[in-house]
Structures are given as C-alpha cells and as structure tokens.
Amino acid sequence: MVGADMTETIGALGAINSAYGVSFNVGGSSTETVGAARAELVKGGHSESCASKTEMVGVYFVNAAEGFGVEATGAIALNTASSKWTLGKGYAATASGICAVTAASVSLDASETITLKCGGGEVIIDKSGISFKGDIQVTVEGSTIEAEPPAIAPG
Known part of the structure; x- marks a missing residue:
C-alpha cells in the first residue's frame, strides 16, 4: 500500500509471480x-485501486487463475505494443474519469457475449448476432x- 502518488520505471522486464x-x-x-x-x-486474482492509473x-x-480488476477514481490509460491476458474468471476496469486503451490492434474474444455500454445504450455481440438496446x-x-437478405429486418 502506498499512501500518495507512485511512479515505477523498469528498463527491461517486470515480473510478478505469486502462489x-x-x-x-x-x-x-x-x-x-x-x-x-x-x-x-x-494463482489467484489481481486487483488494483488508485486515484488514476497510467x-x-x-x-x-x-495469466491469472481468477479475475483481474483495476479501479480508479480518476482516469485509466494503458498503452502497449502487444498484450495477452489469460484470466480464469473476469476482467473489470472501473474509472470515474476516462478509461483508454491505446494499441495498434485490439481483439476481443468471448465464448458467450461482448457488451459495450454508453449512457442508456448497449451494443451486444453474441453467438446469434449483434443487437442494440x-x-x-x-x-x-x-x-x-x-x-445480404435478410440481413436487415424490422424487429
């Protein structure tokens, strides 16, 4: 636990390994x-809590056997050239400010559903297709x- 701001700079490899x-x-x-x-x-989960994260x-x-979570009362920004995450349970990032991921390419792969929410609207991508709520x-x-017919039909 750090009571104030924290800055960490690693020139080469940073590793975390925990049972x-x-x-x-x-x-x-x-x-x-x-x-x-x-x-x-x-072997367990990863959780972070801070005012803002860059x-x-x-x-x-x-590679986490359980979930991965980051909670910031401000903004969250992740800038990476390459990223691979294998999680046994879920991933959550919560920011009361901006949450940004900057990458050359982003791929989301889910076995059930991907939901994007903004305000009162939702875009839901699942095995049956794409829906809007x-x-x-x-x-x-x-x-x-x-x-291609019947690609668009009244619902």
Whole structure:
C-alpha cells in the first residue's frame, strides 16, 4: 500500500509471480513504465485501486487463475505494443474519469457475449448476432455498404 502518488520505471522486464492473489492500493496516482515486457503469473486474482492509473508497456502478458480488476477514481490509460491476458474468471476496469486503451490492434474474444455500454445504450455481440438496446440512433457510414437478405429486418 502506498499512501500518495507512485511512479515505477523498469528498463527491461517486470515480473510478478505469486502462489496466491496480488493486490495493490495507491492513495494517489499510479504511473508505471516498463521498457520491454511485464509478465504476471498469479494463482489467484489481481486487483488494483488508485486515484488514476497510467501504464506504458512494450509487451504485457497476464495469466491469472481468477479475475483481474483495476479501479480508479480518476482516469485509466494503458498503452502497449502487444498484450495477452489469460484470466480464469473476469476482467473489470472501473474509472470515474476516462478509461483508454491505446494499441495498434485490439481483439476481443468471448465464448458467450461482448457488451459495450454508453449512457442508456448497449451494443451486444453474441453467438446469434449483434443487437442494440436502449433509446439509441444507429448510423452506418461508408463508400460501399453491402447487406445480404435478410440481413436487415424490422424487429
């Protein structure tokens, strides 16, 4: 536990290995910079709590038997060149400010459902397709838009 701001700079490899879960609590902002890679292997879960979090990592690898959670009363930013996370349970990032992930490519792979929420609207992607919930407007833009019947039908 750190009562104020925390800055961590690692030139090459940062590693966390635990037979149990890990927990980090920072009273102020948390800034972490890792030059090459961060590897984390924990038998339990990973949880962090801080005022705001900024993390810059070349390669970020996480293997946690349980969940991974970050909670910030401010903003969360993760900048990475490559990232692979294997979690036994869930992942949660909660920020009362901005939560940003910056990467060259982002892939989300779920066996059941991916839900994106903003205000009162939701975009739900599951095995049956893509659905929208809430009082929202859907806009599709592009120079060429193709749809094979019955791709779009009133619901």
